[in-house]
Amino acid sequence: MILVWGLLQDATTRSVCDCLARLSARVAFVNHADIARTKVRFTSDGADSYRLTCRDLSYELAEMSAAYLRPYDHRDYGDYVKPGDEAPMVGSAELVHHLIGAWAESTAALVINRPSAEASNHSKLVQATHILASGFSVPASLVTNEPDRVREFQARHSRIIYKSMSSVRSIVQELDASALDALGPMGPVMFQQRVMGTNFRVHVIGGETVACVIHSDGVDYRYAPSSIAPFALPNDVAARCVALSEQLGLVLAGIDLVRTSLDEWYCLEVNPNPAFSCYELSDDKIIARAVADALID
Amino acid sequence: MILVLSSIIDEAAAAFARELASDATASLITCTDLACAALNLHHPTFDASTITVTGETISVGRLAGVVNLLPVVLPDELIFYDEAEREYQAAEIHALLTFFLSSLPCPVINRATATSLTGPFHNPLGWRQLARSLGIAVSRIAMRSDAFANPFTVPADGGSIEVECLGNRVIAPSGTVADAQTLTLARHGGVEYLRAVYVRDASGDVRYLTAHTTPDVKSPPTRGAIADYFAARRP
Numbered sequence: 001m002i003l004v005w006g007l008l009q010d011a012t013t014r015s016v017c018d019c020l021a022r023l024s025a026r027v028a029f030v031n032h033a034d035i036a037r038t039k040v041r042f043t044s045d046g047a048d049s050y051r052l053t054c055r056d057l058s059y060e061l062a063e064m065s066a067a068y069l070r071p072y073d074h075r076d077y078g079d080y081v082k083p084g085d086e087a088p089m090v091g092s093a094e095l096v097h098h099l100i101g102a103w104a105e106s107t108a109a110l111v112i113n114r115p116s117a118e119a120s121n122h123s124k125l126v127q128a129t130h131i132l133a134s135g136f137s138v139p140a141s142l143v144t145n146e147p148d149r150v151r152e153f154q155a156r157h158s159r160i161i162y163k164s165m166s167s168v169r170s171i172v173q174e175l176d177a178s179a180l181d182a183l184g185p186m187g188p189v190m191f192q193q194r195v196m197g198t199n200f201r202v203h204v205i206g207g208e209t210v211a212c213v214i215h216s217d218g219v220d221y222r223y224a225p226s227s228i229a230p231f232a233l234p235n236d237v238a239a240r241c242v243a244l245s246e247q248l249g250l251v252l253a254g255i256d257l258v259r260t261s262l263d264e265w266y267c268l269e270v271n272p273n274p275a276f277s278c279y280e281l282s283d284d285k286i287i288a289r290a291v292a293d294a295l296i297d
Numbered sequence: 298m299i300l301v302l303s304s305i306i307d308e309a310a311a312a313f314a315r316e317l318a319s320d321a322t323a324s325l326i327t328c329t330d331l332a333c334a335a336l337n338l339h340h341p342t343f344d345a346s347t348i349t350v351t352g353e354t355i356s357v358g359r360l361a362g363v364v365n366l367l368p369v370v371l372p373d374e375l376i377f378y379d380e381a382e383r384e385y386q387a388a389e390i391h392a393l394l395t396f397f398l399s400s401l402p403c404p405v406i407n408r409a410t411a412t413s414l415t416g417p418f419h420n421p422l423g424w425r426q427l428a429r430s431l432g433i434a435v436s437r438i439a440m441r442s443d444a445f446a447n448p449f450t451v452p453a454d455g456g457s458i459e460v461e462c463l464g465n466r467v468i469a470p471s472g473t474v475a476d477a478q479t480l481t482l483a484r485h486g487g488v489e490y491l492r493a494v495y496v497r498d499a500s501g502d503v504r505y506l507t508a509h510t511t512p513d514v515k516s517p518p519t520r521g522a523i524a525d526y527f528a529a530r531r532p
Contacts, residue, residue, distance in 0.1 A: 038442075039441070039442050039443045040440075040441075040442045041439075041440070041441050041442070042438075042439060042440040042441075043438075043439045044435070044437050044438050044439070045437060048426075048429075092442050092443050092445070093442075095440070095441075095442035095445055096442045098420055098422065099422075099440065099442060102420070102422040102423070102426065105423065105426065106426045115412075116411070116412050116417075119410075119411035119412045120411045122388075122391070122392060122395065122411055122412075123391075123392040123393075123395035123396050123399075123411060124392065125338070125340045125392070125396040126392075126395055126396050126399055126411055127411075128340055128341070129340070129341070129400070132341055138340070138341060140339075140340070140341070140342075141339070141340040141341075142337065142338070142339055142340075143336070143337070143338040143393055143396075144336060144337045144338070145332065145333070145335065145336055146335050146336075146337065149337050164385075164388075164389060164392075165389055165392045165393060165396075166388035166389050166391065166392035167388070167392075168385055168388045168389070185333075187332045187333075187378070187386060187389075188331065188332060188336055188338075188389065188390070188393055
């Protein structure tokens with residue numbers, strides 16, 4: 001049986017479920033929106049046992065041969081109750097996350113992806129160190145709270161962007177130097193050399209790559225007019241993407257690349273839980289199918 | 298320079314930093330210092346990075362060590378930000394520290410990983426699973442998400458064994474198998490410091506219960522061991 005933990009309204013999760021259904025796989029789908037009605041019971045009499053119950057469904061996680069985990073921030077749901085002063089420090093929803101995470105770390109089942117592997121994205125500069133080791137170029141980065149150092153960095157690299165250094169989503173923006181003058185005291189912010197070139201998104205799944213090229217004039221193509229087309233990656237670049245995913249412990253990864261006019265390949269970051277449905281360019285749902293195949297294998 | 302990184306409300310850490318400073322150059326540092334004093338971290342040229350400690354800006358290469366007493370950055374550490382911004386900034390400072398503590402060339406007790414600022418796991422279940430995978434006998438526990446009762450609480454009957462190790466040395470040996478087991482756990486977990494707690498089962502056998510990755514700097518033997526650790530590594 002395959003555990004799928006995600007949101008029904010999420011197109012990526014739904015596409016994986018649809019593919020699994022077409023392949024007649026046995027699926028235990030647990031809607032993450034039901035987190036307030038989800039319970040996990042862990043016992044260690046003999047072997048460790050995790051029993052997951054949601055509404056009237058109940059599963060022994062040891063029965064799972066694979067899992068696709070795409071949890072969200074449970075505090076965003078309307079029925080989330082923050083633990084009060086007299087309640088335990090850790091609420092029920094947090095514990096569900098901890099226990100499913102603990103199972104995902106220890107199980108022999110295939111997990112897309114294990115929490116420890118996903119964590120590499122929590123610090124983009126730590127991830128950049130891994131990226132560099134895999135043979136891709138990375139943009140120069142500076143974390144600073146000093147406007148003068150930002151100006152020096154900009155003078156060196158001409159065009160620089162700023163974005164979050166954690167996994168919290170932010171819109172990548174190019175720095176307008178005049179904005180610095182108007183800024184008062186600032187906390188640490190991550191600035192990065194803006195790498196000019198063509199954007200590519202590569203999904204790695206089970207050792208294979210599915211790539212597309214993105215044409216956009218925007219700094220952050222996710223928030224700008226853009227067009228996407230399939231792309232055949234050079235073999236060596238594809239191999240580097242696969243090696244990078246393996247190095248990070250990721251079965252599924254969404255890798256953002258930029259190729260410069262000098263044919264240098266930069267890797268901007270690796271998304272360990274990609275919303276790949278918006279990169280599916282045909283009705284065949286190649287990526288979702290590959291994820292389903294990996295889960296069934 | 299040895300840094301003691303701690304929460305803004307950790308008075309024991311502040312006292313320990315003062316004590317450490319009597320024998321070596323040492324200073325307390327908090328998230329407030331990181332956010333408000335001049336800071337420049339570079340990637341991939343990390344050795345060009347600088348940090349400001351007690352008003353002096355120094356190269357990261359001048360740091361002789363770090364004692365990290367902060368496993369996670371919580372929004373409450375960042376009271377100088379607007380309340381609505383604190384959660385975002387906490388994630389940012391946490392990411393900054395993960396990079397900083399994992400990149401430093403000097404000894405770090407304990408070095409950060411992507412999952413925790415003080416070691417490889419962000420909750421006790423990870424250490425328990427590691428212990429089990431290493432063949433260490435673990436105590437039986439149970440947890441329910443809907444009725445939480447901390448299974449890692451040390452029993453009040455006083456039958457527990459606590460073993461601390463630092464730098465591949467047990468600070469105060471217990472004379473039981475727990476000494477070697479704690480060293481094994483620390484080595485496989487990739488941490489310099491570990492405090493593991495064991496209990497005896499009905500037949501008297503020692504069983505692993507839980508582990509902690511931040512040194513208890515209220516304990517004089519622990520403080521002494523940390524001072525010795527850095528003294529032995531002084532250039």
